[in-house]
Amino acid sequence: xxxxxxxxxxxxxxxxxxxxxxxxxxxxxxxxxxxxxxxxxxxxxxxxxxxxxxxxxxxxxxxxxxxxxxxxxx
Numbered sequence: 001x002x003x004x005x006x007x008x009x010x011x012x013x014x015x016x017x018x019x020x021x022x023x024x025x026x027x028x029x030x031x032x033x034x035x036x037x038x039x040x041x042x043x044x045x046x047x048x049x050x051x052x053x054x055x056x057x058x059x060x061x062x063x064x065x066x067x068x069x070x071x072x073x074x
Contacts, residue, residue, distance in 0.1 A: 005024055005025070006024070006052050006054055007023070008024070008025075008056065009022040009031060009049065009053050009054070009055045009056065010022070010058075011055060011056065011057050011058065013058060017035050018035075018041070019033060019034070019035055019036075020044075020048075022053070031048060
């Protein structure tokens with residue numbers, strides 16, 4: 001059975017896209033850096049994120065952030 005190791009996924013959110021990168025506890029890259037258009041975010045999350053992932057967002061002053069984060073938390 002595959003061990004469920006925590007992955008740490010960093011998201012740098014921009015107006016129309018985000019940049020994602022994931023590492024494990026040993027800082028091995030487990031999700032190579034990639035640009036994701038926000039219009040494709042939901043399908044990307046379903047394909048790439050796992051329940052045990054810890055997701056970190058870059059701090060932002062973008063006023064659209066609250067609505068975006070609410071849609072991600074569903």
